[in-house]
Amino acid sequence: MxxxxxxxxxxxxxxxxxxxxxxxxxxxxxxxxxxxxxxxxxxxxxxxxxxxxxxxxxxxxxxxxxxxxxxxxxxxxxxxxxxxxxxxxxxxxxxxxxxxxxxxxTALRTGAMAGLGTKYASREDSRKLGVIGSGLEADFLTKATIASRNFESITVFSPNPEHRRSFAEKIRKMGQKVSEASDSNQAVQDADVLIVATDSEVPVLDGQHLKKGCHISSIGTLPNRRELDRTTIERANHVILDRTEYVMKEAGDIMSAVDDGILRIEDFLELDGLISGRSKLERRDGDITIFKSVGYAxxxxxxxxxxxxxxxxxxxxxxxxx
Structure with missing residues (x-):
């Protein structure tokens, strides 16, 4: 059976x-x-x-x-x-x-990959978490991220006030201190770790507001979607991917940055390489890191x-x- x-x-x-x-x-x-x-x-x-x-x-x-x-x-x-x-x-x-x-x-492995990305690429003293998004993926990414670092506060933003309130309450029930942001910049500006979990075809944040040393977890599934803005990508010192070959076929924001010469494929790191020790992330205190995940079978x-x-x-x- x-x-x-x-x-x-x-x-x-x-x-x-x-x-x-x-x-x-x-x-x-x-x-x-x-x-x-x-x-x-x-x-x-x-x-x-x-x-x-x-x-x-x-x-x-x-x-x-x-x-x-x-x-x-x-x-x-x-x-x-x-x-x-x-x-x-x-x-x-x-x-x-x-x-x-x-x-x-899908949500379990997507969230866990972001959690491992946070463990291996964010600063150990990260204390403030920002979240853009309020759906299923945002929920699982948040659960995995708070299992990887000890945060003192979490700020969440979703353009739908009802979804934002519901999501914030769900996180509070996990024993976390949560505040709601009225715009995405409020979730971004103080974040040591920032989760971006949307299905947006246009950028949902302004990278000018990222603080130095921030780690960003971003998911992306289709070539026409670009939740990360160009400034965020330009400010990133390190880009870690789940699998380069799939990201370069499916993550529109990273694909376009490579096409425009902002990023180079040879500079990418892959998460399993960091975990196994095959690769090393030489992170300085003020470095901004991005973990981009599209998933693979x-x-x-x-x-x-x-x-x-x-x-x-x-x-x-x-x-x-x-």
């Missing part, structure tokens, strides 16, 4: 601090497999996008396919903006082990396998007959 692990079960069985350690070990393992570029289907009429991400991971005996959709107009219809399912199978036999909620699989394998293992361990799942 196949295990069905929905969002609520995933939330029940997982722990962000634990997963940070799990991912930190797994990400540096040499992986053998087949990792095709993801397929993207854009439907302009409905302002929607569908993504299909397959991977065969022989190292972990895993075949995984993740399907994700995003419909920007859905919230006005009282429907979820993003949906999707992830199928986890054994590569050696084709046996379908589990079907999981793609939103949780091996991360989905690690996230899905963790959730599957925890669900089995805690005996929390629904059995389905496919």
């Amino acid at each position: 196949t295990k069905f692990i929905n969002y609520q079960t995933s939330e029940s069985v997982s722990d962000m601090a634990e997963f940070l350690g799990y991912l930190e070990k797994e990400i540096v393992r040499k992986t053998e497999g087949i990792l095709p570029m993801r397929q993207v289907i854009t439907i302009e009429e409905s302002r929607s996008v569908w993504l299909s991400m397959p991977v065969v991971d022989f190292t972990r005996d895993t075949f995984l396919v993740k399907l994700v959709s995003e419909y920007k107009g859905n919230p006005k219809k009282s429907l979820p903006k993003a949906t999707g399912l992830t199928m986890l199978s054994k590569a050696s036999t084709g046996e379908v082990l589990a079907v999981l909620d793609s939103n949780y699989v 091996t991360l989905d394998v690690i996230s899905a396998r963790y959730l599957y293992e925890k669900a089995i361990e805690k005996n929390e799942f629904t059995e389905i007959d496919l």
Whole structure:
């Protein structure tokens, strides 16, 4: 029987601090497999996008396919903006082990990557966290980041006041001191670490307001999206990526900066290299760092396998007959 692990079960069985350690070990393992570029289907009429991400991971005996959709107009219809399912199978036999909620699989590994980026690239004395965004990704990036550094205060901004208040209250329930910003500059100007988690096609901050020594965690998924402004990129002393080849196909703000000669590919560092010690970040106190993550399928394998293992361990799942 196949295990069905929905969002609520995933939330029940997982722990962000634990997963940070799990991912930190797994990400540096040499992986053998087949990792095709993801397929993207854009439907302009409905302002929607569908993504299909397959991977065969022989190292972990895993075949995984993740399907994700995003419909920007859905919230006005009282429907979820993003949906999707992830199928986890054994590569050696084709046996379908589990079907999981793609939103949780994605958010867990995206947040944890940002948390590890903060651990390895931010100043150890970082005490003030700024957050731009209030959705699912902002939630998970914040959870992972506060698990990586001890912050004294958090300032959040979202252009939607209702979303901003709700998000701030959620963070307060984690035992954090939180204030709400009326504009993005207030979230930026005092931040030692800044989370930028949006789906914006235009920049959402003014890099002139970044303080020296700030570390920025930014997510980006499509070439037409540019949540980071040019000033932020120009002021960055170091740019760390999850995978250079994928960022250079999918992160519009970084791609355009390279095209315009602002950044050079040969100067990029990759997070797994910092973790393994293959690369070294020579960070001075006033240096500004950017961690840019678009995600790749091996991360989905690690996230899905963790959730599957925890669900089995805690005996929390629904059995389905496919």
